[in-house]
Amino acid sequence: MNNILGRAVSGNVTDENDKSYFVQVDGITFLLDKSEIINPLHIGSKFSGFAYENEDHKMQMTRNAPKVQIDKFAFGQVVQSKHGLGVFVNIGLPNKDIAVSIDDLPELTKLWPKYGDYLMIALKVDKKGRIWGELADEQVFQDISTPGSRDLMNHNLMATTYRLKMAGTRVITDDYHLGFIHPSERDIEPNLGKHVQVRVIGILRDGSLNLSMKPRGYEAIDGDSKMIFAVLKHADNYQVNYTDKSKPEDIKQFFGISKGQFKRAIGHLLKGRLVEQSDGILKLTEKGIETEVED
Numbered sequence: 001m002n003n004i005l006g007r008a009v010s011g012n013v014t015d016e017n018d019k020s021y022f023v024q025v026d027g028i029t030f031l032l033d034k035s036e037i038i039n040p041l042h043i044g045s046k047f048s049g050f051a052y053e054n055e056d057h058k059m060q061m062t063r064n065a066p067k068v069q070i071d072k073f074a075f076g077q078v079v080q081s082k083h084g085l086g087v088f089v090n091i092g093l094p095n096k097d098i099a100v101s102i103d104d105l106p107e108l109t110k111l112w113p114k115y116g117d118y119l120m121i122a123l124k125v126d127k128k129g130r131i132w133g134e135l136a137d138e139q140v141f142q143d144i145s146t147p148g149s150r151d152l153m154n155h156n157l158m159a160t161t162y163r164l165k166m167a168g169t170r171v172i173t174d175d176y177h178l179g180f181i182h183p184s185e186r187d188i189e190p191n192l193g194k195h196v197q198v199r200v201i202g203i204l205r206d207g208s209l210n211l212s213m214k215p216r217g218y219e220a221i222d223g224d225s226k227m228i229f230a231v232l233k234h235a236d237n238y239q240v241n242y243t244d245k246s247k248p249e250d251i252k253q254f255f256g257i258s259k260g261q262f263k264r265a266i267g268h269l270l271k272g273r274l275v276e277q278s279d280g281i282l283k284l285t286e287k288g289i290e291t292e293v294e295d
Contacts, residue, residue, distance in 0.1 A: 004028065006070040006123035006131055009047040011061070013041045023047050023061050030061040033094070037063070044178075052131060053096045066092040073122045078113040078193060087113050089121060089133050096286045098123065100133040106164055106192055114181070117193035117249055118160050119171075138163065141172055147207020148177040152200045159211070161194050171198065171211065178208045185212035224265035229274065231255070232284050239283030246280075 004025055013024035021032040024221040032041075041047060052064035055158060068091040076089035076243050078096055079094055096213055100119060113119055120140070121133035130164035130236040141162060158177055159171035159179055169181040169190060179198065183189070190196050190213070202210030233236050244250060255262060268284065269275040273291075274288035 003053050005125050006054065007051060007131065008065050008069070009051050009061075010046055012045055013043055013045050015043065016041075016091060021047070023049070025051065025112075028059060030059045032061045032063075035094075037050065039271060048211050050093075052096055052216070053095075053129070054093075056095070060095075062093065064092070064094075068092075068121055068123060071122050073120050073140050075118045075120050075208060076133070078115060078117045078119060080115070083109075083111055087119075089119055091133075096131075098133040100135065102183075104135050108204050109279040111164055111189065111191045113193035114191060117191065118195060119193045120160075120162060134277040136162065138170075141170075141276060143170065143255075144176055145178045146176050148173075148200070148203055148209050149207075150203055152177070153203060154222075155200050157200065157209075159196055161190050161192055161196065164189065164192055170194070173198075173209070180208065181211045181213055185210075185214055187214065217283070224255075224261050225268040228255065228262070228265050228282075229259075229269060229284075229288070230285070232275065232288070237283070238289055239281050241280055241282075243280055243282050 009025050010021040012031065014029065015022040020033055021034060021037070022269045023030045023032050032047065032049065044132045045147065047061070049061035049063045050069070051059070051061050054060045067105070068076055076091040078087050079090045080088040082088070082104065086100045088099050088103045090097050098121065100121060119133070120136040122136070124132050126132060136161045157173045157175070159173040161169050161171050163170035168183055169186070171181065173179060181198065185201070196213060197213040198213055200209050201212045202266050204210065226276060232240060242254060244263045251257065251259050251262045257265070268278070272283055274291060275282055276285050
């Protein structure tokens with residue numbers, strides 16, 4: 001049985017009824033839905049298809065073999081999770097989703113794949129003849145990846161997370177470049193299988209990418225913060241003689257906003273390490289000077 005399930009195999013048509021053909025492979029009979037067949041099959045003819053056990057625990061074959069098979073890895077979409085068991089992945093079978101065991105998922109359930117996320121899996125069959133999803137390991141991703149080029153620097157890309165570690169998150173982009181997101185380059189840890197937008201902040205010698213989930217400096221600011229940032233950009237030596245200690249009336253006269261608005265605005269800039277203030281002076285940092293603001 002373990003040499004049949006999860007694979008494309010050939011058998012002989014032995015019988016039929018109104019809805020199904022019956023195909024025998026090594027003494028095991030599989031249902032074949034007649035709706036899949038264009039030209040009628042005859043008793044005794046050969047048929048090749050993908051063999052599996054459907055959700056009703058019946059042996060079935062389909063001519064529409066999924067990309068995910070035994071020793072064949074491909075992405076499938078997560079459609080359900082069950083506490084204490086794992087998650088279920090749609091690989092394209094008409095009446096069977098594939099379970100990925102809790103043993104292969106993160107210890108924290110909040111990092112489990114959610115509905116609509118993607119996992120790269122192959123199939124495996126246990127001693128009881130049950131089909132499971134097997135997560136691709138690092139070597140699989142290495143084998144299917146392509147190195148990134150220098151012209152990707154600072155580009156936005158879409159990527160899928162495939163490995164969660166204390167040191168950071170490993171992803172593969174939609175163009176099959178491998179990437180790494182350091183914890184300092186994300187506000188929250190993405191769950192396994194999540195499709196995320198990333199920005200290229202470095203390219204290593206092997207063509208893998210260092211990535212960030214944080215916005216560019218100018219994307220992180222808006223409104224009053226953007227106005228103050230623009231003022232500093234055009235000021236002599238990138239600085240002005242106003243801080244959160246300045247008088248409200250002076251701030252209102254120069255910037256046209258209240259002191260409360262001013263403090264909130266520069267708070268965003270300070271958090272982004274775009275400005276610094278001391279001795280009555282607010283000025284751009286080196287990062288702020290290098291950051292461009294889009295209109």
